[in-house]
Amino acid sequence: MLPLEHETQIRVRYAETDQMGVxxxxxxxxxxxxxxxxxxxxxxxxxQGLEAAGIMLPLVEAHLVYLRPARYDDLLTVNxxxxxxxxxxxxxxxxxxxxxxxxxxxxxxxxxxxxxxxxRPCRPPAGLKALFAA
Amino acid sequence: MLPLEHETQIRVRYAETDQMGVxxxxxxxxxxxxxxxxxxxxxxxxxQGLEAAGIMLPLVEAHLVYLRPARYDDLLTVNxxxxxxxxxxxxxxxxxxxxxxxxxxxxxxxxxxxxxxxxRPCRPPAGLKALFAA
Amino acid sequence: MLPLEHETQIRVRYAETDQMGVxxxxxxxxxxxxxxxxxxxxxxxxxQGLEAAGIMLPLVEAHLVYLRPARYDDLLTVNxxxxxxxxxxxxxxxxxxxxxxxxxxxxxxxxxxxxxxxxRPCRPPAGLKALFAA
Amino acid sequence: MLPLEHETQIRVRYAETDQMGVxxxxxxxxxxxxxxxxxxxxxxxxxQGLEAAGIMLPLVEAHLVYLRPARYDDLLTVNxxxxxxxxxxxxxxxxxxxxxxxxxxxxxxxxxxxxxxxxRPCRPPAGLKALFAA
Numbered sequence: 371m372l373p374l375e376h377e378t379q380i381r382v383r384y385a386e387t388d389q390m391g392v393x394x395x396x397x398x399x400x401x402x403x404x405x406x407x408x409x410x411x412x413x414x415x416x417x418q419g420l421e422a423a424g425i426m427l428p429l430v431e432a433h434l435v436y437l438r439p440a441r442y443d444d445l446l447t448v449n450x451x452x453x454x455x456x457x458x459x460x461x462x463x464x465x466x467x468x469x470x471x472x473x474x475x476x477x478x479x480x481x482x483x484x485x486x487x488x489x490r491p492c493r494p495p496a497g498l499k500a501l502f503a504a
Numbered sequence: 505m506l507p508l509e510h511e512t513q514i515r516v517r518y519a520e521t522d523q524m525g526v527x528x529x530x531x532x533x534x535x536x537x538x539x540x541x542x543x544x545x546x547x548x549x550x551x552q553g554l555e556a557a558g559i560m561l562p563l564v565e566a567h568l569v570y571l572r573p574a575r576y577d578d579l580l581t582v583n584x585x586x587x588x589x590x591x592x593x594x595x596x597x598x599x600x601x602x603x604x605x606x607x608x609x610x611x612x613x614x615x616x617x618x619x620x621x622x623x624r625p626c627r628p629p630a631g632l633k634a635l636f637a638a
Numbered sequence: 639m640l641p642l643e644h645e646t647q648i649r650v651r652y653a654e655t656d657q658m659g660v661x662x663x664x665x666x667x668x669x670x671x672x673x674x675x676x677x678x679x680x681x682x683x684x685x686q687g688l689e690a691a692g693i694m695l696p697l698v699e700a701h702l703v704y705l706r707p708a709r710y711d712d713l714l715t716v717n718x719x720x721x722x723x724x725x726x727x728x729x730x731x732x733x734x735x736x737x738x739x740x741x742x743x744x745x746x747x748x749x750x751x752x753x754x755x756x757x758r759p760c761r762p763p764a765g766l767k768a769l770f771a772a
Numbered sequence: 773m774l775p776l777e778h779e780t781q782i783r784v785r786y787a788e789t790d791q792m793g794v795x796x797x798x799x800x801x802x803x804x805x806x807x808x809x810x811x812x813x814x815x816x817x818x819x820q821g822l823e824a825a826g827i828m829l830p831l832v833e834a835h836l837v838y839l840r841p842a843r844y845d846d847l848l849t850v851n852x853x854x855x856x857x858x859x860x861x862x863x864x865x866x867x868x869x870x871x872x873x874x875x876x877x878x879x880x881x882x883x884x885x886x887x888x889x890x891x892r893p894c895r896p897p898a899g900l901k902a903l904f905a906a
Contacts, residue, residue: 392562
């Protein structure tokens with residue numbers, strides 16, 4: 371039943387900073403990815419299992435808004451939510467906060483279901499579609 | 505005089521692929537970054553020089569649309585353009601093509617001028633503002 | 639009192655894989671880095687705190703041996719140990735295992751104490767030297 | 773005929789720096805990888821072609837020595853050499869210099885020939901073995 375929500379904690383690695391002294395902006399896409407993996411797991415789905423079953427979920431679109439910098443060793447909380455039913459695509463929304471509760475970044479990613487063999491768009495598995503239904 | 509345009513070539517590294525056998529989606533933000541560095545250089549500006557002069561350009565927003573996958577060892581062409589005058593912010597647009605001319609991804613990033621000492625928004629240098637003027 | 643030992647768990651991210659379907663070899667240096675950060679924290683030291691106190695610990699040397707591949711979503715255990723007293727340098731040893739207990743990789747890194755202002759080698763803080771003493 | 777030598781130029785990306793203001797140490801493994809890809813290409817071999825022919829070359833061992841930091845936008849020269857005949861393994865040595873000719877890092881990587889289907893060690897292709905012969 372939508373909306374689905376999940377929270378994941380991620381510790382910022384040194385390698386993820388840049389010479390501005392903050393997390394390099396592209397690394398938020400790693401945080402989003404880790405967060406949706408954990409969100410799917412929390413609802414009984416494994417992204418690894420989907421690929422093993424012949425379904426891939428490449429990104430179709432990504433959007434990021436940067437509000438405040440994250441810093442080395444920060445313990446971030448990523449809130450992941452799904453608010454729209456799964457069609458041939460699946461949309462995740464994210465909000466990243468630091469330990470002080472400040473919002474650092476928001477964004478969304480749109481993923482498309484793809485048949486791993488044909489590499490063509492396909493339907494989501496029935497169970498996943500049922501999970502992400504209104 | 506806007507629009508400014510520039511093309512950069514980037515060879516895909518093995519480390520940039522993921523187990524789907526294509527470039528991991530977050531790496532396009534590295535390509536965009538390298539492309540705008542080269543675009544600025546082509547117009548006589550060095551991002552390194554801006555930082556040395558006390559001005560940083562952190563990302564405020566990023567948007568990416570993925571059309572076709574890039575693969576290991578592909579020689580990509582990134583077209584970078586600026587179409588809007590520089591205010592407190594600067595917007596770059598990107599288009600990534602492979603050697604066959606296929607469009608792989610498009611996107612934009614918005615950067616904000618920040619005083620490196622105070623870490624507060626600031627105005628762009630006069631010369632850069634003049635370059636990015638209508 | 640040496641040897642000091644610590645264990646950290648790390649979940650493999652999708653972005654860390656490459657088109658061979660396994661973790662890209664360079665990412666083990668991120669795992670080592672995260673593991674020694676947690677090892678220092680477990681013994682009451684924060685690497686972030688060291689930098690705030692004006693001491694940096696850049697790498698001087700790294701060595702890695704790859705035995706078996708790590709895969710996406712694997713829950714890795716990194717065993718970190720210090721067996722030699724801290725001089726101007728500090729040596730960490732690592733062993734990475736998967737959930738089945740198989741050894742995937744081993745390695746070591748040597749870090750040098752550097753004064754953040756002068757960027758010249760310096761002595762370790764007394765407390766850290768006492769911790770890493772025979 | 774050994775030794776084989778090759779030089780590649782690599783421009784340091786912003787994303788490759790860390791908060792110490794220098795290239796993060798693990799990124800040298802990306803530089804090494806790009807350098808040996810270009811070295812193989814210069815001698816008529818494509819790593820992509822090897823994989824297409826069913827041979828993978830995962831890393832078995834890596835060693836890095838860091839002498840001086842590389843910085844953002846530095847134009848690095850990586851000297852790659854092969855000094856030992858190819859057996860079931862292939863060893864590359866690297867030397868990284870900046871535009872001033874200063875040696876920044878040295879290292880080597882050992883790669884193992886692996887059959888992509890069985891994922892077991894295999895012999896190098898005859899032509900490659902002939903190239904890397906005494």
